[in-house]
Amino acid sequence: MLPDGYSDVPAGKLAAVVTCLEMSAPAERHVEIDQPGVALSPVEKADPAWYRDLYRRIGAQWLWTSRLAMADAELAAILHHADVDVFAVMRDGRAEGLLELDFREEGSCELAFFGLTEAIIGKGAGRWLMNHAIARAWSRPQSPIRRFWLHTCTLDSPQALGFYIRSGFTPVRRQVEVFDDPRLTGALPMNTAPHIPIL
Structure with a gap:
């Protein structure tokens, strides 16, 4: 348990406040903007190199690195699991x-990763994608769920938390995560996310 007040974060580390959110029944579908020329495609047995490229293009500016640090076999074991669904926009x-x-996890679905590249952000694709995410999470016949959940943190887009709440998720838990700065470990280039200083 962290004490009240300030707690030092060691040099070379980053700290983020993580908010877990969940919904216990399908949220009402929000109005979305048509996305001509855009399609959601299932990716069967995603190639780790393909996945990491997309993951990096979406998340590098928010210092996403958990999947970049995994060995190919470890990442493939997740992506190829029968109970993990991967889709590309x-x-x-x-x-x-x-x-x-x-x-x-039985009875549960985690929105493990959700994001768009800069090429498609700001055109309504986020709402369109979230509508698909909610519908698919609650309608997977072989895995009925009672809980759809996710986590976001203060290193993500400033719009992320509000977007998830407007989408029907309710905040249920808050944590602090401290971890190695991925720019110092070599997982991301040193000039990534210049809005977050390196100490």
């Missing part, structure tokens, strides 16, 4: 978004 033949739903 496709535009002009190129993946520009990621939806990963993890049903490995």
Whole structure:
């Protein structure tokens, strides 16, 4: 338990406040903007190199690194699991978004990864993708759920937490995560996320 007041974060480390959110029944579908030329495509047995490229293009600016540090076999074991669904948001033949739903815990689905590249952000694709995510999480016949959940943190887009709440998720838990700065470990280039200083 952290004490009240300030707690020092060691040099070379980052700290983020993590908020866990969940919904216990399908949220009402929100109005979305049509996405001509954009499609959601299932990715069967995603290649780790393909996945990491998309993951990096979406998340590097928010210092996403958990999947970059995994060995190929470890990452493939997740992506190829029968209870993990991976989808790509496709535009002009190129993946520009990621939806990963993890049903490995009985009765639950984690929105493990959800994001868009800069090429498609700001055009309503986020709401469109979230509508698909909610519908798919609650309608997977082989894995009925009672809980759909996710976590976001203060290193993510400033719009993320509000977007998830507006989508029907309720905050249920708050944690502090301290971890190695991925720019210092070599997982990401040193010039990544210049809005977050390196100490």
